[in-house]
Amino acid sequence: MPIDILRSDGDEPLRLRSDRSMQRIRRGAYVDRASFEALPEDARHEVWVRAVAAARPGAIFARESALALAQLPHGRPEAVFTIGDPGASGRRAGVVNAQSPVADVDVLIEDGIARCTPAAALAQLARVGRQIDAVSALDAALHRRIATKEEVTDALGRQGRRGQRRAEWVVAFADPLAESVGxxxxxxxxxxxxxxxxxxxxxxxxxxxxxxxxxxxxxxxxxxxxxxxxxxxxxxxxxxxxxxxxxxxxxxxxxxxxxxxxxxxxxxxxxxxxxxxxxxxxxxxxxxxxxxxxxxxxx
Structure with a gap:
């Protein structure tokens, strides 16, 4: 975890909101402002994800949010992505939930946080995310041997038909020899x-x-x-x-x-x-x- 997240209840938010040294991440979640601002922009999404995880311990993180937890490139997402919660839909408080079910084999738990495996998250991003982000994420996963093309293709087979052809193009185009997002x-x-x-x-x-x-x-x-x-x-x-x-x-x-x-x-x-x-x-x-x-x- 890049920086500590402070959870607050009761009258505590009033004190924290007036404390200029603290940065509000979401309702009831604060971090040290200087530490947060010192993070590279592409590392800040993980802070948002962990703040959501603290508030929603049963959430399963997907797409760019799962990739952020795996320390893989994930673009600049404007929301935190979760999956598999039939009681939530659409966008709420900066969280976008997909109600589609996710197979047990495509979920792992680390640090008490459930997230899609890198292969499953890469497949999700390749299906519905930006082409340029999906390629950079899969290039990095291949280069670092975090996932293989075969694993991503296998995960694709357990996902919906939407964006399958786009995802197949990403898998074919990805190359482990690429050494940076640039x-x-x-x-x-x-x-x-x-x-x-x-x-x-x-x-x-x-x-x-x-x-x-x-x-x-x-x-x-x-x-x-x-x-x-x-x-x-x-x-x-x-x-x-x-x-x-x-x-x-x-x-x-x-x-x-x-x-x-x-x-x-x-x-x-x-x-x-x-x-x-x-x-x-x-x-x-x-x-x-x-x-x-x-x-x-x-x-």
């Missing part, structure tokens, strides 16, 4: 752009050792083209992993990049290119990678 998002947008399918994490031997660009395209008559998704956190992660200052990490990474460019051309993009894929498409076209004039639709 790479997964990039893969979906490259698909929507109609770009040739890139190779992932191909080893390129340089004078400074092997490098593994996120993406690689062969270009007949030209040098191969590498593609790198650079999240804003990249150099901080590199620094932490090597115990060096960020500026030194930047210098070392620049030297490795120069060595890589002796063998292939490279493109770098960030979140703004991924979220505005026409910009990414323009970069690829300039690098002689064929893309579509119009984006394929997402869902």
């Amino acid at each position: 790479e997964s998002f990039s893969r979906v947008q490259l698909h929507r752009l109609g770009a040739p399918v890139p190779l992932l994490q191909v080893r390129v031997q340089t004078r400074l050792g092997p490098r593994f660009p996120d993406f690689l395209w062969e270009r007949p008559g030209r040098r191969p083209l590498g593609g790198e998704f650079d999240g804003a956190w990249k150099y901080g992660v590199i620094a932490d992993a090597n115990g060096v200052q960020p500026v030194d990490a930047v210098i070392r990474e620049k030297r490795r990049e120069d060595a890589l460019r002796e063998h292939i051309d490279t493109l770098h993009w960030m979140w703004d290119h991924v979220m505005q894929p026409t910009r990414l498409g323009a970069m690829l076209a300039q690098a002689h990678i064929r893309v579509r004039a119009t984006l394929l639709p997402g869902w």
